[in-house]
Amino acid sequence: EAGVAQSPRYKIIEKRQSVAFWCNPISGHATLYWYQQILGQGPKLLIQFQNNGVVDDSQLPKDRFSAERLKGVDSTLKIQPAKLEDSAVYLCASSSRTSGREEQFFGPGTRLTVL
Amino acid sequence: SQKIEQNSEALNIQEGKTATLTCNYTNYSPAYLQWYRQDPGRGPVFLLLIRENEKEKRKERLKVTFDTTLKQSLFHITASQPADSATYLCALGRGGDDKIIFGKGTRLHILP
Numbered sequence: 001e002a003g004v005a006q007s008p009r010y011k012i013i014e015k016r017q018s019v020a021f022w023c024n025p026i027s028g029h030a031t032l033y034w035y036q037q038i039l040g041q042g043p044k045l046l047i048q049f050q051n052n053g054v055v056d057d058s059q060l061p062k063d064r065f066s067a068e069r070l071k072g073v074d075s076t077l078k079i080q081p082a083k084l085e086d087s088a089v090y091l092c093a094s095s096s097r098t099s100g101r102e103e104q105f106f107g108p109g110t111r112l113t114v115l
Numbered sequence: 116s117q118k119i120e121q122n123s124e125a126l127n128i129q130e131g132k133t134a135t136l137t138c139n140y141t142n143y144s145p146a147y148l149q150w151y152r153q154d155p156g157r158g159p160v161f162l163l164l165i166r167e168n169e170k171e172k173r174k175e176r177l178k179v180t181f182d183t184t185l186k187q188s189l190f191h192i193t194a195s196q197p198a199d200s201a202t203y204l205c206a207l208g209r210g211g212d213d214k215i216i217f218g219k220g221t222r223l224h225i226l227p
Binding site: 004031040041042043044045048050055056091093095097102103104105106107108109111 | 119124147149156157158159160161164204206208210212213214215216217218219220
């Protein structure tokens with residue numbers, strides 16, 4: 001079974017620039033999550049999708065962050081414009097409630113550095 | 116507000132000994148608790164899940180306990196090995212919405 005794929009793995013941008021991250025979850029997983037992990041912290045949920053609908057985006061800074069999951073499969077997370085404090089690892093995860101298991105499967109993450 | 120505390124930022128344990136990591140929480144009523152392992156530069160990997168009505172769960176050299184009265188989970192690695200060195204994250208879930216909240220993690224170093 002292929003894991004969660006993310007790209008790019010690393011990105012360096014100047015503040016006020018925009019950036020986009022891509023995630024391909026495990027095939028058949030209806031639930032997709034985007035997390036932000038700042039160095040030394042645990043992952044913080046930004047947005048959760050169930051198929052192509054948003055379940056929770058309460059911690060997404062909507063003035064600069066946006067995310068979509070067209071067709072309920074792949075997802076993109078965009079930051080526009082980026083700030084210095086957005087420097088972090090952005091993790092994508094997926095899960096399948098129909099499997100009866102609550103575990104989440106994570107991708108390798110995208111490390112973003114904002115200069 | 117909800118709070119999850121993992122007992123220490125870093126823990127050094129001699130190889131062969133048992134490593135014990137602690138996860139405490141407040142203002143939360145989890146239906147289950149999960150433990151994940153995270154290696155540098157990689158995403159977390161699921162290890163174990165324990166439900167609110169379970170006291171203990173084991174998997175090979177791993178053991179997790181869950182005390183909803185104390186609002187605490189203990190994560191044990193027996194016969195620890197240098198390969199067990201990693202950051203361990205606890206996460207709480209209420210069930211129903213598949214959403215979990217992570218602690219900061221504990222960096223475990225197993226010394227040869």
